[in-house]
Amino acid sequence: MTEPEFAPADAESRPLWLVVQGDDGPIWPESVDSAFAKASGFTGKPGQICLLPGEDGVAGALFGIGKPASPADRPARExxxxxxxxxxxxxxxxxxxxxxxxxxxxxxxxxWLFAQYRFDRYKKAEPPKARLVCPEGVDREAVLAMAAGEYLARDLINTPASDMGPGDLEAAARDLAARHGASVEVITGEALAEGFPMIHAVGRAAGQGRAPRLIDLRFPGEGPAVTLVGKGVCFDTGGLDIKPSASMLIMKKDMGGAANVLGLTNTLARLGRAGGLRVLVPAVENAVAGDSFRPGDVLTSRKGVTVEVNNTDAEGRLILADALAYAAEESPRLLVSMATLTGAARVALGPDLPPFFCDDEAVADALFRASRDHADPIWRMPFWEPYEAMIEPAIADLDNAPGGGFAGAITAALFLRRFTEGAGAYAHFDIYGWQPSAAPGRPKGGVGQGMRAILHALPTIA
Structure with a gap:
């Protein structure tokens, strides 16, 4: 994994002047030749650059930041x-x-550090050219920790399923645990089939060496009782309800929930804030074979709740249900799930604004304020009680994919909530985990969503 880096503090560097747009035009720094900048067409609009000449070439640069605003006020495109x-x-x-x-x-x-990310596992990438000296007054280690968490999430999502199966995801979790002193337990085989039957059912059809498993990381020490659960579907064919080929093209990202919780864990550990943290990742591949689970099957979950499978492509909530039930048995103060769960969430809010669901007003408010203040957008949606009947079929306790096409993100969240009894506050994030087109600091490909919102909210909610 590429590590984020600042330029050394004593590096020979050039100044980058941040220019604000005032009511009557740019507010020029005193030591800058504004005549040259004006002649170059520089107006200080956000993102505009003007290179300043010197005796030996470029002496510095102007960079427009528009009208100063907090991240909360900045439009998403900027x-x-x-x-x-x-x-x-x-x-x-x-x-x-x-x-x-x-x-x-x-x-x-x-x-700046987000923009320097490169995924170069399979193809040589041009390294970042411009490097930033960490500005005075900035907590250097905190920024590097947040960037490292983002880099890890991106790396995991960007890696194709040929090299990121359930075993590879386990290896990534073990590496993270080894670097930060956490313990790891991995449940597979008969123990998985008996104790976590829905995780096993979803993943049992995968090929040799790609068996389903539940990865359980625990960090020593005192700390808030927080458990993170991330959906780890390393590739999703849709199962017997197979996806069209076009819909499979980026299904390597279906473990984006696992990637995000591991990225967040990396940041927390680097900041010394992972004491007492628990992380659960049900890791599977939803494949097609003779022993695939079928539409119409009724599965009995770890919690004893029966689930009728009306669509094998709604597999993420099945594996999360067993993991959430396991997490709730220890009654954590805060239980968080992250998953690339529903297309309905993307239809409602698009790829850049993931919905989250939470019944605890204090927790929901803290998460939303942190997302707003740290430019990590999320949007609260309701656990809408009247829709509970939609997830209750005729022959089992629950339906994993109610028909009708309505409220898909809400019914999925209601399904998951049924397995969190015993936990304190519960928050579920239905992320996309993918940047469809490049934007400043966000190259096309895997991306973290909601990680910094959770990071900055945790001190006040757990």
Whole structure:
């Protein structure tokens, strides 16, 4: 995995002047030749760059940040405006200059590091050219920890299923645990079939070496009783209700929930905040074979609740249900699930704004405020009680895929909530885990969603 890096503090660097747009045009730094900048067409609009000449070439640069605003006020398309500079400035070390008091340096530095991510496992990638000297006053280790968590999530999602099956996801979890002093238990085989029958049913048809498993990480020490559960479907064919080929093209990302909880765990551990944390990842491949689970099957979950399978492509909630029931048996104060769960969530809110569900008002408010303040957008949706009847079929306790096409994200969340009895607050994130087209700081491909919202909310809710 590529590690995020700042330029050394003592590196020979050039200034990058942040220029604010005032009511009457750009507010020019005193030491900058504004005549040259004006002649170059520089107006200070967000993302605009003007290279400043010097005796030996480029002496520095101007970068427009528009009207200063907090991340909460910044439009989503400019979520990481400074990342544009990281992507376009000439090679070398750069230091920020002329920073207005209202500018969020931590947010800017994080966006710069996000822009330097490269996925080069299969193809040589051009390394980042422009490097940032960590701005004075920024918590360097905290920013690096957040970037490292994002990098890990992206790496895991971007890796194709040929190299990211259930065993590979286990290896990634073991590596994370070894680096940070956590213990790992992995449940497979007969123990999985007996104790976690829905995880086993979904994953049993996978090929040799790709058997289903439940990965259980525990961090020592005192800390809030928090359990993170991430959906780890390493590839999703849809099972016997097979997907059309076009819908399978990015199904390597169906373990995006697992990638996000592992990325968040990496950040928490690097910050020394993982004491007492537990992480559960049900890891499977939803494949097609002679022993695939079938539409119409009735499965008995770990909790004893029976589930009628009306669509084998709604497998994520089945594996999460067993993992959530297991997590709830220890009564954590906060239980969080993250999953690339429903197309309905994307229809409702698009790929960039994942919904989350939470009944605890204090927890929901803390999550939303953290998402707003740290430019990690999420949007609250309801556990709508009147829809409970939609997930109750005729011959079993629950239906994994109610018909009708209505409220798919809500009914999936209601299904999962049935398995969290015994836990304190429960929050479920229905993420996409994929950036469909490149944006500043967010290259096309795997992406973290909701991780920093949870990170910054945790001190107040657990």
């Amino acid at each position: 979520r990481f405006t400074l990342a544009r500079a990281a992507e376009t400035l000439p090679e070398g070390a750069w230091r920020l200059a002329g920073v207005p008091d209202s500018y969020d340096l931590t947010h800017g530095a994080l966006g």
